[in-house]
Amino acid sequence: MPKYDPPLKDIQFVLNEVLNVDQLSSLEGFEDFSGELAEQIIEEGGKICKDILFPLNQSGDEEGCTFDNGEVKTPKGFKEAYDTFAENGWGGLACDPEYGGMGMPVAVNTVMQEMICSANMSFGMYPGLSQGCYEALHQFGTDEQKQTYLPKLIEGVWSGTMCLTEPHCGTDLGLIKTKAENGKDGAYKITGTKIFISAGEHDLTENIVHLVLARLPDAPEGVKGISLFVVPKFMPEGNGVGERNNVACGSIEHKMGIHANSTCVMNFDDAYGELVGEPHKGLKAMFIMMNAARLGVAMQGLGIAEVAYQNAVVYAKDRLQMRSLTGVKAPDKPADPIIVHPDVRRMLLKSKSIIEGCRALAYWTGLSLDLAEKETDSKKARQADDLVALLTPIIKAYQTDMGFELANDCLQCYGGHGYIREWGMEQYVRDARIAQIYEGTNGIQALDLIGRKMAQGYGRLLRRFFHPVQEFINEHQANQDMQEFIFPLAKAFAKLQQSTAMVAQKGLKNPDEAGAASVDYLRQFALVALAFMWCKMVLVAKAKLESGEGDKDFYDAKIKTAQFYMARVLPESDARFKMVLAGADTLMVMDEAAF
Numbered sequence: 001m002p003k004y005d006p007p008l009k010d011i012q013f014v015l016n017e018v019l020n021v022d023q024l025s026s027l028e029g030f031e032d033f034s035g036e037l038a039e040q041i042i043e044e045g046g047k048i049c050k051d052i053l054f055p056l057n058q059s060g061d062e063e064g065c066t067f068d069n070g071e072v073k074t075p076k077g078f079k080e081a082y083d084t085f086a087e088n089g090w091g092g093l094a095c096d097p098e099y100g101g102m103g104m105p106v107a108v109n110t111v112m113q114e115m116i117c118s119a120n121m122s123f124g125m126y127p128g129l130s131q132g133c134y135e136a137l138h139q140f141g142t143d144e145q146k147q148t149y150l151p152k153l154i155e156g157v158w159s160g161t162m163c164l165t166e167p168h169c170g171t172d173l174g175l176i177k178t179k180a181e182n183g184k185d186g187a188y189k190i191t192g193t194k195i196f197i198s199a200g201e202h203d204l205t206e207n208i209v210h211l212v213l214a215r216l217p218d219a220p221e222g223v224k225g226i227s228l229f230v231v232p233k234f235m236p237e238g239n240g241v242g243e244r245n246n247v248a249c250g251s252i253e254h255k256m257g258i259h260a261n262s263t264c265v266m267n268f269d270d271a272y273g274e275l276v277g278e279p280h281k282g283l284k285a286m287f288i289m290m291n292a293a294r295l296g297v298a299m300q301g302l303g304i305a306e307v308a309y310q311n312a313v314v315y316a317k318d319r320l321q322m323r324s325l326t327g328v329k330a331p332d333k334p335a336d337p338i339i340v341h342p343d344v345r346r347m348l349l350k351s352k353s354i355i356e357g358c359r360a361l362a363y364w365t366g367l368s369l370d371l372a373e374k375e376t377d378s379k380k381a382r383q384a385d386d387l388v389a390l391l392t393p394i395i396k397a398y399q400t401d402m403g404f405e406l407a408n409d410c411l412q413c414y415g416g417h418g419y420i421r422e423w424g425m426e427q428y429v430r431d432a433r434i435a436q437i438y439e440g441t442n443g444i445q446a447l448d449l450i451g452r453k454m455a456q457g458y459g460r461l462l463r464r465f466f467h468p469v470q471e472f473i474n475e476h477q478a479n480q481d482m483q484e485f486i487f488p489l490a491k492a493f494a495k496l497q498q499s500t501a502m503v504a505q506k507g508l509k510n511p512d513e514a515g516a517a518s519v520d521y522l523r524q525f526a527l528v529a530l531a532f533m534w535c536k537m538v539l540v541a542k543a544k545l546e547s548g549e550g551d552k553d554f555y556d557a558k559i560k561t562a563q564f565y566m567a568r569v570l571p572e573s574d575a576r577f578k579m580v581l582a583g584a585d586t587l588m589v590m591d592e593a594a595f
Helices: 008-018 021-026 035-063 078-087 106-140 143-155 282-318 342-374 378-413 415-419 425-436 442-453 460-476 480-509 511-547 552-569 572-581
Strands: 066-068 071-073 158-163 179-182 188-198 207-214 227-232 234-237 240-244 247-252 263-276
Touching (some): 021 342, 035 078, 035 425, 106 158, 106 207, 106 263, 106 342, 188 227, 227 282, 282 342, 378 511, 442 511, 511 552
Antiparallel strands (some): 066 071
């Protein structure tokens, strides 16, 4: 049976010692916040993840959701767990207190997302989709819509969805056919079919609030003709729900993973809907949902990698196989534990170094979201917002790629037992796979980075990352204790700058050049970003060791993990640099008939 313990010490190290989350207390609305309060909240959140959500992960996967005559039933125990989760306010952790939220920083909510995904990724998607719905309505809804929907979403008695994809179009939303016709009293009639709708139908809440993309009769072609509508399953009435809207689940998908989350075909037949935001401006509101969802999906990749790693470590310390290459390590046993073998250590250290680097990068993004929203200095707020926009496609793609890759490596540590269901590892591999696909495939994330974010503001977004990295290198390159970390970062960063210039130059002449380089460029960027975060973590760890503060073994392990990352993970950025330089011809020259 698998296990999960929230990595509280690692979480607190990043939040309090590396990022100094206490700085948020200077912002309006966070005056009562502190790193100590964050620790208390995260500790309590860890308990509900470990004790309530995690025990349902395997059983939920085995049972899955069931569909009967339009109704979806979640696995045994999910309803009770959801009620406990909602009653304790976890769905409104970072939501506006005006509507019943706790008003905590996004940085804290990001931590909670990681732990939920480690404990039970399928469960986490139900409140996760509600969060995206909340974000869009909070920013673009009318006062009446906010008063109607936000308190219920925050309380958790209603849940939310994002209804974007249709059978004939996924990423290319300009092709959607769902239509919205004018109805009575400013309402609209929504007709169409949406597919792959996570949490589109279930038995956890009394109502489900669908945010639906559709076209008005006078809509222009393409994405400039998309509008956003709020379409409830049941009509709001008083403090509860009234009659059923013309929304129905046609079926649920039978999937590779996340079996305990319902993935639905949703049919809208002259369903009541209200316009959210301006006509034909739904794409802007959609990106609010999508960006919130992409950050959530990034945490799915991190969460799965963390729980897979934890179990692989336990197994590697217990499993006896052969003797160490350098001599017997456990003379009282018939064989040595497999953690003595170099290749097992390679897989575990690879997982540990990437997980901890991704955690720091993701939490930095969460902290930047808080600064972007609450900072009163408009320049600083803009800079933070730019950094979030730049990092979002990077962490979504890289962390989900690594979630799948590291789950596979951790399964490999088990040998044949990893392939057997009862050990729980194969579920992590299956569950992790979807995160590379939904909320924009990772190839789309790479195109977003290279096609939108790189060019935006003549490289303004890139400068929000490049300048702090260069300043850090300049400040610490003469520090002898840091040279084994600073020099690899500096070399990798220089090549990232070369890649950036080359892609920008060639991409202007031939867009296929940018497209051909995009995935490798994103991976190169992510590897450099993690190297930067590791340098910052090492700086803190060395200072703690020098002062004699804290747990010596903990900080020593940070430094050794960073050494592994610099020597055995970061060198991949050299290969990605060469792939970026390879150009479009290697991909585009072959005739279609030759495939």
